[in-house]
Amino acid sequence: MLGTSALVRLMRVLLYDVGGPVSVTDAARMAGLSTTGARKSLETLERLGMAARVGTGRAQKFGPKENNPYSLLLCQLFEREREQHEELIQELRQAVAMPEVRDAWVRDLSRESSHALELDVVAETRAVSWIGPELRTRLIRTEKRFDLIIELNVFTRADLPSPPDDAVVIWGSGDNARVDRSPGAQTLAESTERSLRMAQAIAELIKSDPSLSRRALHHVNRLLHDGQGTANSDIGEWRQLLEAYSPERLRDLLVSRSSRAERLRKSSPFFAVLTPDERDRMLLEMESAR
Secondary structure, three states, rough: OOOOOOHHHHHHHHHHHHOOOEOHHHHHHHOOOHOOOOHHHHHHHHHOEEEEEOOHHHHHHEEEOOOOOOOOHHHHHHOOOOHHHHHHHHHHHHHHOOEEEEEEEEOOOOOOOOOHHHHHHHOHHHHHHHHHHHHHHHHHHHHHHHOOOEEEEEEEEHHOOOOOOOOEEEEOOHHHHHOOOOOOOOOOOHHHHHHHHHHHHHHHHHHHOOOHHHHHHHHHHHHHHHOOHHHHHHHHHHHHHHHOOOHHHHHHHOOOOOOOHHHHHHHOOHHOOOHHHHHHHHHHHHHOOO
């Protein structure tokens, strides 16, 4: 049952990420597999008694097999996996928490089977000569605890690369939050309208993927665990909404023009948990809504 990475990924989708029926196409996307490979693995899980077919024809989906004695244990395993992932991210944040570090990110670790990861750090030019060795010293304990090899890349703002689509941003300077007075900068009204279009696109994603709300809740719980200062209030409100609201009510709130909805859209947890494919779909939705 745990014999291949594909089976583990799909069990994570069925039991933990979604917790219910999902189409083969969506399961493949969420697990990072080809549609053909996902179908074969889901059929294997069905033979093992871990998955069951729901519906027929094009509407057919696969969901967790009810009353399987291993389901609860596997959910606990995936929960511990998530906790360990978040512990690693937290340790990396603590390692790069220096005034000279402007930004830092790692590639998405959630589906990596390797024991190595790359950490990209953007530092002040004046600190480049010494910050690499300092970070290496800080990271040794993390490498030992998690049995990892951490490859460190240090950049200046002059040669700043763009984070890859699957990156997890662990440190930011906050420059993006400053008011941009340059020609072509967005006005407040334009920024508010763009935020609404983004929310409308995410609402469409929630309609097609029931796991998105659950992933957002995991993300919010991690943020509250880490502490977000003055943002804790809105993030705490998001947790209450994600726990209490149905997908339909969440979509209604996201696209509302009320002052409350506008305030909450500024701390929306959904964008951070989108896969690269979902981000592409969201951008297409935004363009079509213009």
